Amino acid sequence: MEVNGSPTPEGFEWFALEMQALGFTKIGGKKIRQDFTRLDLQTRIRKIQGYETGFQYSNGTYAVKVWTTFLEKENKLRDKGTDAGWVIITKGDVLIYCAQYFTRKNKNFFVDMKEYARINKKKIDGNPLCPCKKCEREMEIHRKKGSRQYFWICINPEKHSKPEYLSWDYGLSEEDKKFLEIRRQNTASYKKKNQKAKEESGKEIPTPKATTRKVREVGRPDNLKK
Protein backbone atom coordinates (compact mmCIF):
# COMPACT_ATOMS: atom_id res chain seq x y z
CA MET A 1 0.00 0.00 0.00
CA GLU A 2 1.24 3.43 -0.83
CA VAL A 3 1.84 5.55 2.23
CA ASN A 4 0.38 9.02 2.20
CA GLY A 5 1.92 10.71 5.21
CA SER A 6 1.57 14.19 3.75
CA PRO A 7 0.30 17.11 5.84
CA THR A 8 -3.26 16.70 4.57
CA PRO A 9 -6.51 15.21 5.92
CA GLU A 10 -5.63 12.00 4.02
CA GLY A 11 -2.22 11.94 5.69
CA PHE A 12 -3.87 12.38 9.05
CA GLU A 13 -6.20 9.47 8.38
CA TRP A 14 -3.23 7.21 7.67
CA PHE A 15 -1.40 8.55 10.71
CA ALA A 16 -4.34 7.97 13.09
CA LEU A 17 -4.53 4.30 12.07
CA GLU A 18 -0.77 3.84 12.44
CA MET A 19 -0.78 5.46 15.88
CA GLN A 20 -3.59 3.27 17.09
CA ALA A 21 -1.75 0.19 15.82
CA LEU A 22 1.27 1.34 17.87
CA GLY A 23 -0.86 1.46 21.01
CA PHE A 24 -1.43 5.20 21.18
CA THR A 25 -4.81 6.59 22.12
CA LYS A 26 -6.37 9.68 20.71
CA ILE A 27 -6.52 12.75 22.93
CA GLY A 28 -9.47 14.84 21.94
CA GLY A 29 -10.66 18.30 22.73
CA LYS A 30 -12.42 17.33 25.94
CA LYS A 31 -9.26 16.06 27.65
CA ILE A 32 -7.30 19.08 26.54
CA ARG A 33 -9.96 21.46 27.81
CA GLN A 34 -9.89 19.58 31.12
CA ASP A 35 -6.13 20.05 31.42
CA PHE A 36 -6.52 23.74 30.70
CA THR A 37 -9.12 24.00 33.46
CA ARG A 38 -7.23 21.82 35.95
CA LEU A 39 -4.00 23.76 35.61
CA ASP A 40 -5.57 27.09 34.71
CA LEU A 41 -3.23 27.27 31.73
CA GLN A 42 -2.78 30.52 29.98
CA THR A 43 -1.28 30.88 26.59
CA ARG A 44 0.76 34.01 26.87
CA ILE A 45 2.00 34.54 23.36
CA ARG A 46 -1.00 33.90 21.20
CA LYS A 47 -4.43 32.42 21.31
CA ILE A 48 -4.54 28.93 19.87
CA GLN A 49 -7.82 28.58 18.03
CA GLY A 50 -9.68 25.32 18.34
CA TYR A 51 -8.56 22.09 19.92
CA GLU A 52 -6.33 19.90 17.84
CA THR A 53 -6.14 16.14 17.99
CA GLY A 54 -3.23 14.51 19.72
CA PHE A 55 -2.13 10.99 20.55
CA GLN A 56 -0.75 9.60 23.74
CA TYR A 57 1.00 6.48 24.94
CA SER A 58 1.77 6.07 28.62
CA ASN A 59 3.68 3.32 30.43
CA GLY A 60 2.89 4.55 33.93
CA THR A 61 6.11 6.52 34.38
CA TYR A 62 6.53 8.37 31.12
CA ALA A 63 4.12 9.31 28.35
CA VAL A 64 4.80 10.07 24.70
CA LYS A 65 2.48 12.72 23.32
CA VAL A 66 2.10 13.77 19.73
CA TRP A 67 0.50 17.04 18.64
CA THR A 68 -0.53 17.05 15.03
CA THR A 69 -2.06 20.53 14.47
CA PHE A 70 -5.01 18.65 12.97
CA LEU A 71 -8.44 20.08 13.75
CA GLU A 72 -10.80 17.17 13.34
CA LYS A 73 -13.98 19.18 13.50
CA GLU A 74 -12.88 21.29 10.58
CA ASN A 75 -11.07 18.39 8.89
CA LYS A 76 -7.93 20.45 8.31
CA LEU A 77 -4.51 21.17 9.68
CA ARG A 78 -3.93 24.49 11.36
CA ASP A 79 -2.91 27.23 8.96
CA LYS A 80 0.77 27.22 8.07
CA GLY A 81 2.89 29.51 10.17
CA THR A 82 0.65 29.22 13.20
CA ASP A 83 2.08 26.08 14.67
CA ALA A 84 3.99 22.89 14.01
CA GLY A 85 3.85 19.23 14.93
CA TRP A 86 5.35 18.07 18.21
CA VAL A 87 6.52 14.81 19.71
CA ILE A 88 7.22 15.13 23.42
CA ILE A 89 7.79 12.98 26.49
CA THR A 90 6.17 13.96 29.76
CA LYS A 91 6.24 12.67 33.32
CA GLY A 92 2.99 13.70 34.93
CA ASP A 93 2.52 17.24 33.70
CA VAL A 94 6.23 17.92 33.42
CA LEU A 95 7.80 18.21 29.99
CA ILE A 96 10.86 15.94 29.99
CA TYR A 97 11.81 15.73 26.34
CA CYS A 98 10.88 17.66 23.26
CA ALA A 99 11.96 16.66 19.76
CA GLN A 100 12.75 19.39 17.26
CA TYR A 101 9.35 20.49 15.95
CA PHE A 102 7.97 19.15 12.66
CA THR A 103 7.11 21.63 9.95
CA ARG A 104 4.37 21.09 7.42
CA LYS A 105 6.63 22.05 4.56
CA ASN A 106 7.81 18.47 4.83
CA LYS A 107 5.74 16.26 2.52
CA ASN A 108 6.48 13.34 4.85
CA PHE A 109 5.20 15.27 7.86
CA PHE A 110 3.08 12.44 9.29
CA VAL A 111 5.57 9.71 8.36
CA ASP A 112 8.33 11.44 10.32
CA MET A 113 6.12 12.10 13.32
CA LYS A 114 4.98 8.50 13.37
CA GLU A 115 8.60 7.30 13.35
CA TYR A 116 9.46 9.64 16.20
CA ALA A 117 6.45 8.48 18.17
CA ARG A 118 7.40 4.84 17.60
CA ILE A 119 11.04 5.41 18.56
CA ASN A 120 10.20 7.40 21.68
CA LYS A 121 7.73 4.77 22.78
CA LYS A 122 10.51 2.21 22.38
CA LYS A 123 12.77 4.41 24.49
CA ILE A 124 10.40 4.81 27.42
CA ASP A 125 9.43 1.12 27.33
CA GLY A 126 13.11 0.18 27.25
CA ASN A 127 13.94 2.47 30.19
CA PRO A 128 17.39 1.07 31.13
CA LEU A 129 18.57 0.13 34.61
CA CYS A 130 21.63 1.82 36.05
CA PRO A 131 24.74 -0.02 34.82
CA CYS A 132 26.27 0.10 38.32
CA LYS A 133 25.81 -3.44 39.62
CA LYS A 134 25.33 -2.22 43.20
CA CYS A 135 22.57 0.16 42.10
CA GLU A 136 20.52 -1.06 39.12
CA ARG A 137 17.82 1.55 39.61
CA GLU A 138 15.65 2.71 36.75
CA MET A 139 17.45 5.52 34.99
CA GLU A 140 15.83 8.86 34.25
CA ILE A 141 15.72 11.04 31.16
CA HIS A 142 18.09 13.95 31.50
CA ARG A 143 18.66 16.99 29.33
CA LYS A 144 22.10 18.55 29.39
CA LYS A 145 21.63 22.16 30.48
CA GLY A 146 21.49 24.70 27.68
CA SER A 147 21.65 22.09 24.95
CA ARG A 148 19.47 19.70 23.04
CA GLN A 149 21.48 16.73 24.23
CA TYR A 150 19.66 14.04 26.14
CA PHE A 151 20.95 11.11 28.20
CA TRP A 152 19.71 8.44 30.53
CA ILE A 153 21.03 9.29 33.98
CA CYS A 154 21.16 7.77 37.46
CA ILE A 155 22.05 9.89 40.46
CA ASN A 156 22.43 7.73 43.53
CA PRO A 157 25.39 8.92 45.65
CA GLU A 158 24.89 6.12 48.15
CA LYS A 159 25.79 3.59 45.48
CA HIS A 160 28.07 5.53 43.14
CA SER A 161 29.77 8.86 43.81
CA LYS A 162 29.34 10.13 40.23
CA PRO A 163 26.19 10.01 38.11
CA GLU A 164 25.95 7.10 35.70
CA TYR A 165 25.00 7.87 32.10
CA LEU A 166 23.77 5.90 29.12
CA SER A 167 23.23 7.09 25.55
CA TRP A 168 19.81 8.53 24.70
CA ASP A 169 19.78 6.12 21.77
CA TYR A 170 20.14 3.18 24.14
CA GLY A 171 18.20 0.13 22.96
CA LEU A 172 17.49 1.43 19.45
CA SER A 173 18.15 -0.63 16.32
CA GLU A 174 20.63 0.41 13.65
CA GLU A 175 17.68 1.28 11.43
CA ASP A 176 16.17 3.55 14.10
CA LYS A 177 19.50 5.31 14.57
CA LYS A 178 19.88 5.78 10.84
CA PHE A 179 16.46 7.42 10.66
CA LEU A 180 17.28 9.76 13.56
CA GLU A 181 20.63 10.65 12.04
CA ILE A 182 19.02 11.74 8.76
CA ARG A 183 16.67 14.08 10.58
CA ARG A 184 19.41 15.40 12.85
CA GLN A 185 21.46 16.21 9.76
CA ASN A 186 18.49 17.86 8.05
CA THR A 187 17.90 20.01 11.11
CA ALA A 188 21.56 21.00 11.19
CA SER A 189 21.60 21.98 7.51
CA TYR A 190 18.30 23.86 7.87
CA LYS A 191 19.80 25.86 10.72
CA LYS A 192 22.91 26.55 8.66
CA LYS A 193 20.81 27.74 5.72
CA ASN A 194 18.82 30.04 8.00
CA GLN A 195 22.01 31.40 9.52
CA LYS A 196 23.42 32.14 6.07
CA ALA A 197 20.20 33.85 4.94
CA LYS A 198 20.31 35.95 8.07
CA GLU A 199 23.89 37.00 7.45
CA GLU A 200 23.16 37.89 3.82
CA SER A 201 19.96 39.81 4.42
CA GLY A 202 20.94 41.24 7.77
CA LYS A 203 17.45 40.44 8.91
CA GLU A 204 16.51 38.31 11.82
CA ILE A 205 14.86 35.08 10.65
CA PRO A 206 11.53 34.93 12.43
CA THR A 207 11.31 32.22 15.05
CA PRO A 208 8.52 29.80 14.19
CA LYS A 209 5.54 30.51 16.41
CA ALA A 210 5.73 26.88 17.37
CA THR A 211 8.77 27.47 19.55
CA THR A 212 6.73 29.73 21.79
CA ARG A 213 4.11 27.05 22.15
CA LYS A 214 5.16 25.84 25.56
CA VAL A 215 5.35 29.31 27.06
CA ARG A 216 2.37 28.86 29.24
CA GLU A 217 1.72 29.89 32.74
CA VAL A 218 0.32 27.30 35.09
CA GLY A 219 -2.25 29.10 37.17
CA ARG A 220 -2.77 26.20 39.57
CA PRO A 221 0.64 24.64 40.17
CA ASP A 222 -0.79 22.69 43.12
CA ASN A 223 -2.78 20.65 40.59
CA LEU A 224 0.33 19.54 38.71
CA LYS A 225 0.82 15.80 38.40
CA LYS A 226 4.38 14.92 39.33
Ligand SMILES: [Zn+2]
Ligand atom coordinates in the same frame (compact mmCIF):
# COMPACT_ATOMS: atom_id res chain seq x y z
ZN1 LIG B 1 22.66 4.11 39.81
